[in-house]
Amino acid sequence: MEDYLIGVDIGTSSIKAVLTTPVGEIVARSTVHYPTHHPQPGWAEQDPEHWWKGAVEAIRSVTAGHPGRVAGIGVSGQGCGVTLVDQAGDVIRPAIIWMDSRSEPQCERLRQCCLEEVLVQNGKSPAPYNADPVLLWLIENEPESIRRAETSLTTTAYLNFRLTGQKVANRSDASLLMAFDLAAKTWSEELIEKFEIPRRLYPPLADCAEVIGELTPAAAQELGLQAGIPVVAGGEDTSSAGMAMGAVKEGYAFLSLGTAGTVYMPTTGRHVRPELLTFLHVLEGQYLIGGSMAALGASLSWLHKLLGQDREIESLIDLAAQSQPGAGGLIFLPYMSGELQPINDGYARGMFFGLSLSTELKDIVRAVLEGTAYAVAHNLALIESLGIPITEVRAVGGPTRSALWCQIIADVIGRPLHVVSREAGAPLGNALLAGQGVGLIENAAGAALQAARVEHSHQPDMHKHEHYQRMFEVYCQLYPQVKEQYARLAQL
Numbered sequence: 001m002e003d004y005l006i007g008v009d010i011g012t013s014s015i016k017a018v019l020t021t022p023v024g025e026i027v028a029r030s031t032v033h034y035p036t037h038h039p040q041p042g043w044a045e046q047d048p049e050h051w052w053k054g055a056v057e058a059i060r061s062v063t064a065g066h067p068g069r070v071a072g073i074g075v076s077g078q079g080c081g082v083t084l085v086d087q088a089g090d091v092i093r094p095a096i097i098w099m100d101s102r103s104e105p106q107c108e109r110l111r112q113c114c115l116e117e118v119l120v121q122n123g124k125s126p127a128p129y130n131a132d133p134v135l136l137w138l139i140e141n142e143p144e145s146i147r148r149a150e151t152s153l154t155t156t157a158y159l160n161f162r163l164t165g166q167k168v169a170n171r172s173d174a175s176l177l178m179a180f181d182l183a184a185k186t187w188s189e190e191l192i193e194k195f196e197i198p199r200r201l202y203p204p205l206a207d208c209a210e211v212i213g214e215l216t217p218a219a220a221q222e223l224g225l226q227a228g229i230p231v232v233a234g235g236e237d238t239s240s241a242g243m244a245m246g247a248v249k250e251g252y253a254f255l256s257l258g259t260a261g262t263v264y265m266p267t268t269g270r271h272v273r274p275e276l277l278t279f280l281h282v283l284e285g286q287y288l289i290g291g292s293m294a295a296l297g298a299s300l301s302w303l304h305k306l307l308g309q310d311r312e313i314e315s316l317i318d319l320a321a322q323s324q325p326g327a328g329g330l331i332f333l334p335y336m337s338g339e340l341q342p343i344n345d346g347y348a349r350g351m352f353f354g355l356s357l358s359t360e361l362k363d364i365v366r367a368v369l370e371g372t373a374y375a376v377a378h379n380l381a382l383i384e385s386l387g388i389p390i391t392e393v394r395a396v397g398g399p400t401r402s403a404l405w406c407q408i409i410a411d412v413i414g415r416p417l418h419v420v421s422r423e424a425g426a427p428l429g430n431a432l433l434a435g436q437g438v439g440l441i442e443n444a445a446g447a448a449l450q451a452a453r454v455e456h457s458h459q460p461d462m463h464k465h466e467h468y469q470r471m472f473e474v475y476c477q478l479y480p481q482v483k484e485q486y487a488r489l490a491q492l
Contacts (some may be wrong), residue, residue, distance in 0.1 A: 002068035003440060006059060007431030009237050010051050010077040010155045012036065012099065012259045017058035018427040019066060022440040023452030026423050030061035037094065041348065042338065042490075043099040045094040048083050050161050051155065059223050070225055070481070072438040073163065073215070074430030075234040076241075077155030079292075080176050082134045084149040089161065090199030092145050096134050097155075099294050101338035101346030103133035104490070106140075109176070114194055121181045121188050123272035128338060128346035129292075132178045133198050152201040153252075158236050163231050165197045169203045169234035172240075175279040177202075182270055182287070185280065204234035208282040209437040209444065232430075232437035235282035238262045238292070240429030243282055245394050245420045246452030248445040253290070253383065253390045255376060255409075255417075256425075257397030261296030262379065263379040264288040271386050274341035276379070282433060283445050289386070291341025291379035296372045299334045299350065299400055303368055307361075316365050317402050324368035325411065326471050330354045330363050332371030333478060342382055343479055347486040353478055371406050373412040374475040380413055394454070396420045403458070410458040414465040421453045 004027070008017045013036065019028040034050035058180065063070065084092040096102075110118070110126035110133060118124060126133055131152065139146050153161060154173045161167050174180050175276040179195060181188040187202050191356040206212050211230045216252060220227040234240070238256055242264055264277075265287045278289045295302070304313045335348035352367065353448070384390055393415055399405045400419045410417040432448055435441035 003071045004066060004068050005431040005434045005440070006062065006070055006073045006428065007321040007427035008055055008058065008073070008075045008159070008433065009240065009426035009430065010075070010159060011237065012078050014060055015051060015054035016425065016427045017055070017062050018431055019062040020428065020431040022435050024428060024447050026428065028062040028066060029427070030058040032057045033299065036097070040102070044097050044100040044337070046097055047471050048091050048095050048158050051159055055159060056222050059225070063224065063236060067187070069442055070229050072434035073229055073231045074434035074437070075156050075159050075163070075231070076237040076426045076430050077159065077173070079154070079173065079236050079238065080129050080131045081155045083153045083155065083158045084138070084145055085151060085153060085158070085161070085167070086148050087150045092148050093142070095155070095158075098129045101128040103128045103137040104346035106133035106136040107346065110195070117191060117194065117273060118178050119272060121183070121191060122178050123182060123270070124178055125274040125344050126178060127340060127344035129340050130178055132175070132195055132197065135201060136195065139197070144197070149201060153203065156205060156236070157406070160212060160231060160234065163215055163219050165216050166213040167203050168206050168212045168233060170208050170235055171205050172208050172280045172282050175207055176236060176277070182278065182280070207284070208233055208235040209433045211437050215441065230438050232434045234430050234433060236279065236474065237265060237426040239280070239282040239288055240426040240433070241396065242266065242288065243445060243448045244424040244432070244452065245396055245430035246424070246449050247394060248283060248448060251389060251391035253380060253393045255393065255397070256396040257296055257395060257399040259296070259298045259301070261293040261372065261376065262290065263289030264326055264374050265383055265388065265390060267388060271388070273382060275344070276382055277341055282429065290383055293334065293372070293375045293443040294338055294340050295334055295336035296375065299332070299336050299368050299372060302336055307442045317369070317404055319362045319371055320366035321404050323360070323362040325368035325467055327370055328359060328363040329356070330359055330367040331471060331475050331478065332367040334368070334371045334375055335474070340376055345483065345486065347490040348479070349486060349489070351478070351482070358394050370406050370412065370450070370471070371475070373409045374472055376409055377413050377472060392418065394420050396417045396422060396424055406458045410460040411464040412468045414460050414462065416460065417458045418454045418482065419456050419458070421455050424452045
């Protein structure tokens with residue numbers, strides 16, 4: 001009987017599952033979508049029950065027709081998020097996900113009181129995506145929710161709890177929180193006390209490939225699987241995706257492009273730059289440094305929705321091809337849901353700069369695509385400013401299916417963009433982690449290098465790059481000039 005592995009990723013808009021062989025060959029895949037709720041401007045919440053129901057549907061789908069033995073399960077999720085559960089394991093309120101910006105006032109207080117201590121231990125500037133300021137917001141605004149909570153779980157940890165009954169966080173996820181000591185690779189008791197957040201809200205930790213428990217009989221029945229299947233702690237979704245793409249050594253930057261976007265590179269050194277994010281890779285002994293963009297694909301989806309659903313999103317991209325590089329002098333800031341790195345500003349919002357009577361729809365669409373590429377370039381430039389040369393840039397995700405979008409990114413960054421097989425995403429990375437955890441795979445990184453395939457590459461047009469460089473300079477200067485106005489606007 002053949003052995004299989006299951007990898008699951010809880011993304012911002014959907015849950016994905018794959019069934020793989022021990023060598024990383026995907027034999028089945030499934031995607032299930034769920035909604036995000038925005039009760040107020042800048043808020044973003046999801047129902048954790050949707051994650052579980054999506055997991056059940058996706059796992060049942062990939063295992064149907066494959067009677068072999070499932071040897072292990074690995075899960076990743078959308079990084080920071082706050083899911084409060086009580087002692088019985090019941091969810092107390094909707095989960096507050098990473099793209100929520102309600103905790104900007106708490107972030108500002110943390111910057112005033114604790115910035116240096118946080119940077120020394122964790123290397124991060126307080127930002128609303130982070131669970132710690134969200135917990136402070138809850139303490140101040142929903143004290144009853146905090147009083148009832150036994151602990152706070154990340155998205156990954158919550159799904160693992162539903163699978164195993166164990167409330168455990170993986171170190172990759174946990175290292176995104178400010179109350180984490182990157183050097184010691186555990187919670188910082190000093191920072192937790194300094195933040196005045198109840199210690200019980202920070203759960204026990206486990207390594208990413210460590211088996212944290214077994215599939216419970218109740219979960220097994222819902223999933224149509226055998227009870228007792230080992231479940232590993234898994235990782236943060238960006239980290240799992242990076243490994244699956246073959247980004248397992250320093251110099252290999254990778255882009256994971258979807259509703260949001262991420263730009264990271266593995267490194268063996270613990271580099272600190274406040275504008276960027278440093279956290280633990282799912283691979284032992286490595287860190288990731290880079291940044292996340294809150295509304296990369298979401299910016300184009302917003303424009304598509306605004307223009308009406310009768311127009312296909314692909315036709316919008318075709319329209320952008322009719323505009324020239326530089327979009328007729330139009331620059332778009334893709335801060336549609338606040339922004340993470342490199343500005344870390346929950347008050348930031350999207351902006352078109354350079355509109356005129358000659359601006360056409362084709363220019364607006366192209367400006368959106370170019371604005372997302374500038375955001376990628378901004379983070380890449382900051383990574384290289386640390387003295388770490390980038391030797392290769394790999395990309396995966398929905399936007400990579402657009403040749404124009406990929407070419408714009410290559411032209412903006414001035415280097416080849418290598419598109420990796422769509423199979424090389426976080427679910428595959430999680431399956432490989434599970435394989436290592438249960439002993440079917442000796443080394444997940446090696447297996448990932450073998451499994452990751454570059455499907456095609458986009459070579460930069462250096463003449464266009466020179467033009468984009470001039471536009472990029474303006475792009476980088478815009479936010480600092482309007483930063484204070486964003487904050488004022490948010491208070492009106």
